Amino acid sequence: MNIYLVEYAINSLLRQKYKTIFVTVILTTLVFLLTSVFFITNSIKYELQSTVDALPEIVVQKIKAGRHYDLDSERVDDILEITGVNSAVARVWGYYYFANVGVNFTVVGIDEYEEQYKNSLNLIAKSLDFSTNSMFVGEGVKKSMSESYYKEYFNFIKPNGTLKKMNISGVFEGDTQLESNDMIVMSKENARDIFDMSQSRATDIVVKVANVDEIHTVASKIRLIFPDSRVITKDDLKISYQNIFDYKSGIFLALFVVSLFTFFIIIYDKASGLSSEEKREIGILKAIGWRVDDVLKEKFYEGFIISFFAYLLGVFLSLGFVYILKAPLIQKIFTGYSELKTSFDLPFVFDIQTLALVFFLSVPIYIAATIIPSWRSATLEADEVMR
Amino acid sequence: MKKIVYVLLITLLLFSSSSLFAFSKEVTNPTLVQVGKHKHWCPVCGMSLKKFYKTSHVSKQNSSTPKQYCSMRCLVVDMSQNSIDTKNIQVVDVVSQKLIDAKSAIYVVGSEVKGTMSKVSKLAFSSAEAAEDFSIENGGDIVVFDKVLQMAQESIKSDMAMVTKKKTKKIYPMGKKIFEKICDKKIELKNYKQINQLKAAIKNEKLCKPMKEKQLQALSLYLFEVKRFDNLKKNDAIIQVTKDDKCPVCGMFVYKYPKWVAQIFYKNSHYSFDGVKDMMKYYYEHRKDISKILVIDYYSHETIDALKAYFVIGSDVYGPMGDEIVPFKSKSEAKVFSMDHKGFKVLNFDEIKEQEVYKLDE
Numbered sequence: 001m002n003i004y005l006v007e008y009a010i011n012s013l014l015r016q017k018y019k020t021i022f023v024t025v026i027l028t029t030l031v032f033l034l035t036s037v038f039f040i041t042n043s044i045k046y047e048l049q050s051t052v053d054a055l056p057e058i059v060v061q062k063i064k065a066g067r068h069y070d071l072d073s074e075r076v077d078d079i080l081e082i083t084g085v086n087s088a089v090a091r092v093w094g095y096y097y098f099a100n101v102g103v104n105f106t107v108v109g110i111d112e113y114e115e116q117y118k119n120s121l122n123l124i125a126k127s128l129d130f131s132t133n134s135m136f137v138g139e140g141v142k143k144s145m146s147e148s149y150y151k152e153y154f155n156f157i158k159p160n161g162t163l164k165k166m167n168i169s170g171v172f173e174g175d176t177q178l179e180s181n182d183m184i185v186m187s188k189e190n191a192r193d194i195f196d197m198s199q200s201r202a203t204d205i206v207v208k209v210a211n212v213d214e215i216h217t218v219a220s221k222i223r224l225i226f227p228d229s230r231v232i233t234k235d236d237l238k239i240s241y242q243n244i245f246d247y248k249s250g251i252f253l254a255l256f257v258v259s260l261f262t263f264f265i266i267i268y269d270k271a272s273g274l275s276s277e278e279k280r281e282i283g284i285l286k287a288i289g290w291r292v293d294d295v296l297k298e299k300f301y302e303g304f305i306i307s308f309f310a311y312l313l314g315v316f317l318s319l320g321f322v323y324i325l326k327a328p329l330i331q332k333i334f335t336g337y338s339e340l341k342t343s344f345d346l347p348f349v350f351d352i353q354t355l356a357l358v359f360f361l362s363v364p365i366y367i368a369a370t371i372i373p374s375w376r377s378a379t380l381e382a383d384e385v386m387r
Numbered sequence: 388m389k390k391i392v393y394v395l396l397i398t399l400l401l402f403s404s405s406s407l408f409a410f411s412k413e414v415t416n417p418t419l420v421q422v423g424k425h426k427h428w429c430p431v432c433g434m435s436l437k438k439f440y441k442t443s444h445v446s447k448q449n450s451s452t453p454k455q456y457c458s459m460r461c462l463v464v465d466m467s468q469n470s471i472d473t474k475n476i477q478v479v480d481v482v483s484q485k486l487i488d489a490k491s492a493i494y495v496v497g498s499e500v501k502g503t504m505s506k507v508s509k510l511a512f513s514s515a516e517a518a519e520d521f522s523i524e525n526g527g528d529i530v531v532f533d534k535v536l537q538m539a540q541e542s543i544k545s546d547m548a549m550v551t552k553k554k555t556k557k558i559y560p561m562g563k564k565i566f567e568k569i570c571d572k573k574i575e576l577k578n579y580k581q582i583n584q585l586k587a588a589i590k591n592e593k594l595c596k597p598m599k600e601k602q603l604q605a606l607s608l609y610l611f612e613v614k615r616f617d618n619l620k621k622n623d624a625i626i627q628v629t630k631d632d633k634c635p636v637c638g639m640f641v642y643k644y645p646k647w648v649a650q651i652f653y654k655n656s657h658y659s660f661d662g663v664k665d666m667m668k669y670y671y672e673h674r675k676d677i678s679k680i681l682v683i684d685y686y687s688h689e690t691i692d693a694l695k696a697y698f699v700i701g702s703d704v705y706g707p708m709g710d711e712i713v714p715f716k717s718k719s720e721a722k723v724f725s726m727d728h729k730g731f732k733v734l735n736f737d738e739i740k741e742q743e744v745y746k747l748d749e
Contacts, residue, residue: 113561113565
């Protein structure tokens with residue numbers, strides 16, 4: 001590596017100040033846009049994936065007149081009889097609309113000694129006091145409640161209009177933010193009280209099946225036993241989550257295509273020819289004794305310095321934008337479907353593949369776009385170029 | 388206008404009353420004939436007699452104290468273990484809620500009312516008219532005691548299976564949690580001969596912190612039916628494979644198919660296979676000095692002893708090497724699997740024939 005060539009390349013960049021700045025800005029913006037989009041999609045994908053993974057294998061709901069309806073919790077016993085079922089738990093849960101802040105809370109009732117269908121609930125079951133009116137709330141819920149000055153307790157309005165006072169005994173963290181942010185966990189009795197459900201009823205039943213190959217068989221057996229039920233398997237849920245997500249990523253794909261298109265126009269413009277000034281510079285360099293490979297090396301350094309600098313700048317900017325500023329504007333597109341839910345943070349997912357993809361889309365292409373036309377002029381005779 | 392109001396009121400009354408009279412087996416003042424603090428619960432299953440009073444039966448063992456059961460099912464279970472005089476059995480009359488002689492009682496079997504510990508309910512009436520009225524309203528057949536007893540004895544196996552599944556999947560784990568969380572760990576289980584005595588002791592001697600009836604039932608069932616036999620059954624054999632283990636028959640890595648692993652242990656060595664089919668092929672060639680054979684249950688993924696397992700041959704479920712022989716813990720599970728997945732045969736380990744194993748590859 002010839003240090004003088006590098007020095008010359010830097011000086012040459014500084015000499016053409018405005019051009020350098022222009023190219024850097026364009027490249028940085030491109031890298032920034034691409035990486036932010038990828039960071040956001042990766043984070044949300046991760047969040048969704050872990051949410052889906054935490055889901056039970058089968059959920060059984062009762063459908064009455066085309067709507068989801070409470071079911072008899074004794075159905076659990078019939079489901080347990082099916083071979084292949086590991087456990088079945090009747091869940092009591094529902095949404096509670098908190099009008100003051102305009103958000104929906106998910107109220108989940110758990111039983112102290114029953115098998116919990118989620119790991120995060122196991123921890124709560126250990127620390128929650130089931131004998132009193134106490135509850136654990138997610139962080140988002142805590143925030144919404146304290147905005148209305150409910151710091152120590154919260155008054156639920158029951159369907160008959162009376163109030164039910166519940167003490168906040170702690171804040172919990174779930175496996176993923178998407179699920180836990182809007183969640184309130186309390187005993188089944190209290191949850192039933194808030195929703196005015198009778199003791200023998202439940203919202204739905206979650207079924208665990210040890211052998212994943214058997215999920216389908218078990219699901220069809222449940223459908224046979226309870227013709228009025230809707231049986232949702234994990235795969236069904238995965239597909240519907242994926243559909244929402246794919247629709248949103250379509251918007252990003254459009255953005256991605258447009259920015260790439262812009263980038264390639266700039267590249268094409270560069271590659272189609274050098275300005276006469278640049279040509280003359282190459283001619284003079286050759287006249288004072290530079291060889292072709294010296295010229296190409298110098299041009300390579302020039303292109304590499306500018307594009308790599310822009311790449312790093314773009315990546316760092318997007319890291320800050322996505323994970324520190326929480327991706328204002330862009331995130332709205334993705335999380336639009338949960339408008340009523342309290343917002344969630346993007347989990348940090350470092351994906352080397354994405355960074356490599358963006359790197360190879362920007363740096364080598366730009367370098368090629370600077371080297372190829374210079375090589376064309378450098379191979380010509382010096383006097384021909386200068387003329 | 389007034390007429391409409393009356394009509395409305397009457398229909399309202401009718402509707403509310405029909406739901407009010409929904410059949411409940413619980414009564415406020417049950418007649419409990421057992422002596423002692425354990426009299427509130429059934430000696431066989433431990434369930435509350437008050438809650439299931441209307442299906443309750445009483446037996447007097449030869450000159451000893453009477454036992455009161457929650458249902459005919461528990462009576463039948465007790466009969467199979469102890470000698471009970473069938474002439475001396477009493478049953479609760481649904482109408483008067485008094486104990487009457489079972490021999491003279493008229494039973495309604497298989498009505499809409501759910502059975503206690505059984506798939507069909509068996510309710511007793513002192514008069515034939517009352518039984519007929521009940522069966523007109525709720526369905527079911529009218530039968531005499533001897534016949535009912537016979538029916539209960541015939542159905543006891545399927546009733547037991549139903550309850551066992553519920554217990555192992557739901558109640559025992561719950562009871563274990565309760566025991567570990569709020570109980571004195573030093574309960575001397577050998578002191579209690581009947582589950583209701585244990586229940587009474589837990590409640591009255593404060594062996595555990597106070598709890599609801601449902602939780603008490605789960606706890607006692609766990610202690611009486613699982614914890615008591617803790618030392619007897621120990622299943623410490625668990626299949627473990629390393630990343631280097633290869634199936635000696637087909638040469639594939641075994642760790643990639645944890646659901647299908649099978650192992651044969653010899654005196655000093657052991658081999659892992661990626662399916663029972665390959666294991667059998669090896670087994671037929673090397674039968675000497677085998678200390679144990681382990682396979683994995685299809686449904687629960689638990690390690691089980693192959694010699695005690697049941698196998699389904701020729702199903703539509705494929706293992707890593709195609710058609711497989713699928714192992715099961717219990718015969719009933721194997722049968723269910725065989726029906727679900729078009730199995731050819733349900734076999735013991737000894738019944739698997741070499742020919743049939745090789746035929747799977749064709």
